[in-house]
Amino acid sequence: MSYDWIVVGAGLVGSAVAYELAKVGFSVLLLDQSPDPSNATRYSYGGIAFWAGDSDLTRQLCQESEAIHPQLSEELGYDTQFREMDMLLVIDRDRDPTAIAASYQHYRIQPQLLDPSMAVKMEPLLEPKAIAAALHIRHGHVDPESLTRAYQHGLRQAGGRVEIASVERFVQTGERIEGVVTSQEIYSGQVIVSAGGLSRRLLYQMxxxxxxxxxQAEILETPPLETVSLQTIVMSAELQRMPMEAKxxxxxxxSLWxxxxxxxxxxxxxVGAIQFQDGRIRIGQLSxxxxxxxxxVNASASEEQLRDRIGQVLPCLKSVPAAWGSCLVGFSGDRLPLIGALPGVSGLYLCSGFNGPFLLAPPLARRFAKSQKGEADPILAQLSPARFS
Ligand SMILES: Cc1cc2nc3c(=O)[nH]c(=O)nc-3n(C[C@H](O)[C@H](O)[C@H](O)COP(=O)(O)OP(=O)(O)OC[C@H]3O[C@@H](n4cnc5c(N)ncnc54)[C@H](O)[C@@H]3O)c2cc1C
Incomplete structure (x- = not known):
């Protein structure tokens, strides 16, 4: 079977790219190894930081994302459950709120500093003694799986196909990639790797x-809860994940990788918690x-750590019924996504390593598809994987 494009990986990023390519008229096949993958999209909070642009490039993408998200359900014919919510970024009791608030000053929209009593008015389930303050900002939100299904629905409507098959290797002739080999079939076409945290291994094998x-991220997820009602998304104001990734x-x-x-x-x-519209709560996150x-990893030890930590900030969540889950989350060497042709071969592209894909994937997938129709794109030029060559 032959397609213009074969997209490997049907998480949020692959699904968005596949849809946008089909929308501009290409024939597209989207492949995933599982009908119900335990991927990063499935365990995500689904938050969209329209406020968080901190450069000309990301501010531009924030604006584009803000325009795209509210109309995506209608465009795709499937409800993404888009809404805007209050988010509280909690500052630990022993930290300096003014210094932490200052570290948010370079963002497109700055959060507002609240003392613990004001924060508790906004989120009554918060433990005021656990925090020195909180930063408040309006945050976009979707149900991650609904958004992904919406893109796949849009893809099928535009004539694309979604198949369940694991890509084992690429079809290669000299320096040219001509398709993929799965356990059942060989498909020919230009290939986009959107395999999230598994992209590195797939490419390394070639x-x-x-x-x-x-x-490796670990979270707890509750069933729909009627007894707990979070009013806000709660997250730490000082994310440890960014310095960890930098190190x-x-x-x-x-060479160890x-x-x-x-x-x-x-x-x-x-620490973080988000309640979805159906009442489920995701509690995170160990990385x-x-x-x-x-x-x-030792799931029960992780679960205990997650319960202890969330119990300090939102005591009512310490003992809720919840299942442990884990996934791989891809990231790049400079916190910007890798989108475009891989150097050294032809016919092979990468779309992965997004920091904030719920914000960035919709506008960048659209730009990528248009660029393949011949529109020069100065933003994509800055995100090419070739920047690390
Ligand atoms: C707890 C948590 C909270 C988060 N919160 C947010 C948030 O609020 N906002 C935000 O923007 N981001 C958030 N993220 C990050 C975000 O979830 C991920 O960056 C994003 O989902 C990655 O999407 P992806 O499509 O690149 O990868 P994935 O969702 O991991 O999808 C990759 C897919 O590729 C498939 N695949 C892999 N190898 C093959 C193969 N050989 N053949 C076929 N298929 C293959 C996998 O099965 C998988 O389905 C969060 C992550 C976590 C863990």
């Missing part, structure tokens, strides 16, 4: 190196840098 990395991508660790068995930096826990994507 002898292609990228500055794409992954963390893990230092040049001295680069393709050898299983290393943990170059210690794990972190960024580990383990260089084996299949590494096993």
């Amino acid at each position: 002898g292609i190196s990228t500055r794409l990395y992954y963390t 893990a991508t230092r040049p001295e660790y680069e 393709d050898e299983p068995g290393h943990e170059p930096v210690p794990p972190i826990l960024d 580990r840098v383990l260089t084996d994507p299949d590494a096993l």
Whole structure:
């Protein structure tokens, strides 16, 4: 079977790119190894930080995303459950609220500093003694799986196909990639790798190196709860994940990333909780840098840590019924996504490593599709994987 484009990985990013390519008239096949993948999209909070642009490039993309999200359900014919919510970024009791508020000043929209009593008015389930203050901002939100299904629905409506099959390798002739080989079929076409945290391994198996990395994230997810009602998204104002990613991508660790068995930096826990419209709550998040994507962790020890930490900030969540889950989350070497042709081969593209894909994937997928119709795109030029060559 032959397509213009074969997209490998049907998380949010692959689904958005596949839809936008089909919308501009290409024939598109979207492949995922599982009908119900335990991927990063499935475990995400689904938050959209329209406020968080901190450069000309990201401010421009924030504006575009703000225009796209509210009309996506109608465009795709499927409800993404888009809404805007209050978000509280909590500041630990022993930290300096003014200094932390100052670290948010470079964003497109700055959050407002609230003392604990004001924060509790906004989120009555918060423990005021646990915090020195909180930052308040309006935050976009979708149900992650609904948004992904919406893109896949739009893709089918535009004539594209979604198939369940694991891509084992690429079809290669000399320097040219001509398709993919799955366990059942060979498909020909230009290939886009959107395999999230597994993108690095898939490409490495073909002898292609990228500055794409992954963390193992762990969360707890409750069933729909009628007894607990969160009014806000609660997250830590000082995310430990960013410094952890920066350390893990230092040049001295680069060679470890393709050898299983290393943990170059210690794990972190960024407290967070979001309640979806059906009442489920996701509680996070532990992140580990383990260089084996299949590494096993001690789930019950992780669950205890997650319960202890959330119990300090939102005591009512400490003992709620919840299931532990984990996934790989891809990230890049400079916090910007990798989108575009991979250097050294033709016919092979990468779309992965997004920091904030719920914000960035809708506008960037649209731009990528238009660029393949011949529109020059100065933003995509800055996100090319070739920037690390
Ligand atoms: C707890 C948590 C909270 C988060 N909150 C937010 C948030 O609020 N906002 C935000 O923007 N981001 C958030 N993120 C990050 C976000 O969820 C991820 O960055 C995003 O979902 C990645 O999407 P993706 O499509 O790149 O990868 P994935 O969703 O991981 O999808 C990759 C897909 O590729 C498939 N695949 C892999 N290899 C193959 C193969 N060989 N053949 C076929 N298929 C393959 C996998 O099965 C998978 O379905 C959060 C992440 C976590 C863990």
